[in-house]
Amino acid sequence: xxxxxxKQHQKLIADPLGDQNPITIQVLGIxxxxxxxxxxxxxxxxxxxxxxxxxxxxxIISLLRNHVPNRIRIIVQLLVVASLVALVDQILKAFLPDxxxxxxxxxxxxxxNCIIMGRLEAFAMGNKLYESxxxxxxxxxxxxxxxxxxxxxxxxFGSGKLMGYDIPGFSYLYQxxxxxxxxxxxxxxxxxVVGVIIWIQRSRNTDLVEEN
Amino acid sequence: xxxMRNILDRIKPHFEENGTLHKLYPAYDAFETFLFVPNHTxxxxxxxxxxxxxxxTMVIVIIALIPCLIFGMWxxxxxxxxxxxxxxxxxxxxxxxxxxxxxxxxxFIPLIIVSYAVGLAVxxxxxVNRKHQVNEGYLVSGMLIPLTMPIDVPLWMLALSVIFAVVxxxxxxxxxxxxxxxxxxxxxxxxxxxxxTKMSGDKVWVSSAESIDGITxxxxxxxxxxxxxxxxxxxxxxxxxxxxxxxxxxxLYNSFMGFxxxxxxxxxxxxxxIGAAILIFTGIGSVRIIFSMFIGGLxxxxxxxxxxxxxxxxxxxxxxxxxCIGSFMFGMVFMATDPVSAAxxxxxxxxxxxxxxxxxxxxxxxNPAYPEGVMVAILFMNVMAPLIDHYVIEANINRRKKRLxxxxxxx
Numbered sequence: 232x233x234x235x236x237x238k239q240h241q242k243l244i245a246d247p248l249g250d251q252n253p254i255t256i257q258v259l260g261i262x263x264x265x266x267x268x269x270x271x272x273x274x275x276x277x278x279x280x281x282x283x284x285x286x287x288x289x290x291i292i293s294l295l296r297n298h299v300p301n302r303i304r305i306i307v308q309l310l311v312v313a314s315l316v317a318l319v320d321q322i323l324k325a326f327l328p329d330x331x332x333x334x335x336x337x338x339x340x341x342x343x344n345c346i347i348m349g350r351l352e353a354f355a356m357g358n359k360l361y362e363s364x365x366x367x368x369x370x371x372x373x374x375x376x377x378x379x380x381x382x383x384x385x386x387x388f389g390s391g392k393l394m395g396y397d398i399p400g401f402s403y404l405y406q407x408x409x410x411x412x413x414x415x416x417x418x419x420x421x422x423x424v425v426g427v428i429i430w431i432q433r434s435r436n437t438d439l440v441e442e443n
Numbered sequence: 444x445x446x447m448r449n450i451l452d453r454i455k456p457h458f459e460e461n462g463t464l465h466k467l468y469p470a471y472d473a474f475e476t477f478l479f480v481p482n483h484t485x486x487x488x489x490x491x492x493x494x495x496x497x498x499x500t501m502v503i504v505i506i507a508l509i510p511c512l513i514f515g516m517w518x519x520x521x522x523x524x525x526x527x528x529x530x531x532x533x534x535x536x537x538x539x540x541x542x543x544x545x546x547x548x549x550x551f552i553p554l555i556i557v558s559y560a561v562g563l564a565v566x567x568x569x570x571v572n573r574k575h576q577v578n579e580g581y582l583v584s585g586m587l588i589p590l591t592m593p594i595d596v597p598l599w600m601l602a603l604s605v606i607f608a609v610v611x612x613x614x615x616x617x618x619x620x621x622x623x624x625x626x627x628x629x630x631x632x633x634x635x636x637x638x639x640t641k642m643s644g645d646k647v648w649v650s651s652a653e654s655i656d657g658i659t660x661x662x663x664x665x666x667x668x669x670x671x672x673x674x675x676x677x678x679x680x681x682x683x684x685x686x687x688x689x690x691x692x693x694x695l696y697n698s699f700m701g702f703x704x705x706x707x708x709x710x711x712x713x714x715x716x717i718g719a720a721i722l723i724f725t726g727i728g729s730v731r732i733i734f735s736m737f738i739g740g741l742x743x744x745x746x747x748x749x750x751x752x753x754x755x756x757x758x759x760x761x762x763x764x765x766x767c768i769g770s771f772m773f774g775m776v777f778m779a780t781d782p783v784s785a786a787x788x789x790x791x792x793x794x795x796x797x798x799x800x801x802x803x804x805x806x807x808x809x810n811p812a813y814p815e816g817v818m819v820a821i822l823f824m825n826v827m828a829p830l831i832d833h834y835v836i837e838a839n840i841n842r843r844k845k846r847l848x849x850x851x852x853x854x
Contacts, residue, residue: 414637
């Protein structure tokens with residue numbers, strides 16, 4: 232009898248966090264990773280939204296997979312994702328109006344997040360409910376932890392805050408002449424930070440380096 | 444020299460295989476090859492053989508930078524002393540040429556020390572970690588970086604920008620010879636965007652302007668940009684015009700000689716031209732890049748002259764004057780000619796230099812937020828250089844193919 236959480240299931244969760252990370256290895260979902268990571272709070276909200284949309288969409292598509300005609304499968308996937316995103320958008324507007332305001336168009340753009348469509352097409356269309364759910368969860372977390380890591384660095388050095396709160400020791404630093412780094416707020420630095428993460432990851436695991 | 448040789452020979456066993464300090468061999472190797480011509484032979488492939496190796500090349504660039512360096516030190520003191528009045532702290536009644544130089548010397552030395560110490564530390568760390576030789580490239584970058592900074596830049600900012608330039612600008616791509624961007628300009632761009640308050644305005648270009656009220660100094664470009672910026676009154680415009688006329692602060696003569704506020708190395712065109720002569724004479728700086736960039740800048744300034752409205756001094760400035768202000772000349776001679784990040788083919792160098800010149804003036808005039816267009820223009824062209832080379836090579840291949848076809852047809 233198969234165990235509830237065997238090796239294969241662990242792999243589904245663990246791979247996207249590390250060696251199959253959607254952002255650093257597959258370089259998907261970059262646009263939102265660069266756009267909304269100036270503040271940690273935004274990154275967290277975005278991560279939660281993507282986790283919800285991805286796990287639900289994968290589960291639903293996985294349930295429907297034997298009933299969807301092959302020729303219209305992309306349309307069905309889009310419909311499912313779009314309605315979930317509309318749901319998330321409304322919930323955010325109702326309960327987190329500030330975050331919703333700041334994330335603005337990027338919540339709507341979750342629909343076009345390549346990771347979601349990619350996992351639906353590559354995994355959920357051919358696998359059972361539970362596996363699809365785990366795969367979606369792993370990928371959403373893989374996307375999320377990069378987002379949070381980048382946002383952490385950018386908010387800490389860019390505005391000297393975390394989650395919008397001042398950091399206790401920083402006032403002494405300011406007196407000593409420390410200044411916030413404006414470049415961290417600008418989009419190019421998000422690319423550099425993601426690039427540095429990719430660099431560290433590939434130098435630790437040289438199997439990931441592409442052949443020329 | 445004999446003494447150095449003896450010392451090096453004595454400590455060498457420690458760094459060789461089985462020695463206690465073998466891990467630090469790259470550091471030892473760097474010192475040895477810096478002081479003495481190495482006796483290594485190339486281990487693989489075919490190489491062009493030349494008596495001038497990378498370290499010697501770099502040293503010549505450093506020599507070419509010395510006029511800028513000395514003038515920059517003197518100018519730092521000159522700008523400072525000439526603004527002091529009796530009620531200011533540290534007032535000096537009559538200051539000599541030498542006083543100015545000594546003042547500037549002590550102001551500037553910490554920048555050089557920090558730049559080299561931090562930069563070489565990062566280089567050594569990477570060399571030890573990756574087990575290759577220490578790259579020589581930083582010898583020049585370490586001198587160029589402080590020369591492009593305002594004299595009062597905080598040392599920790601300088602250190603940070605140096606780390607950024609060496610790590611993200613160079614080591615990420617594999618070290619000296621592999622970088623896409625010019626490391627010195629990367630450092631300047633980093634600090635320019637990261638800490639704009641320390642890199643623009645009228646309080647940073649003259650020494651101690653921040654701590655002593657009454658000392659101010661704006662660069663010529665900042666002055667011109669502020670005119671475009673704030674919707675000026677007509678009186679204001681006339682004042683500004685006066686500053687750029689022949690008896691103003693930013694006259695052509697002052698800009699050419701370098702008696703104006705600005706980054707340490709950029710102000711004096713004459714010192715830069717001496718450096719350019721050394722680089723061209725020794726064949727280390729590309730003549731093609733320098734001249735085509737000069738012509739590109741000149742041409743763009745002439746075009747602006749033709750279309751300039753009456754009130755826009757930025758556009759109607761005399762083209763030669765336009766090239767003498769800001770760091771156009773410095774960028775042209777020392778930054779654009781960087782052999783790694785510039786175009787490699789001869790035709791490519793001409794195109795690259797020309798576009799550098801055109802873009803520098805274009806960005807400077809049309810984007811008052813970034814008056815230092817030279818920096819952005821050269822970085823942009825650094826990125827484009829491989830593309831230019833690609834098309835030059837493709838064109839060459841096609842030309843030769845056609846020639847071959849013609850020959851085949853004839854025979």
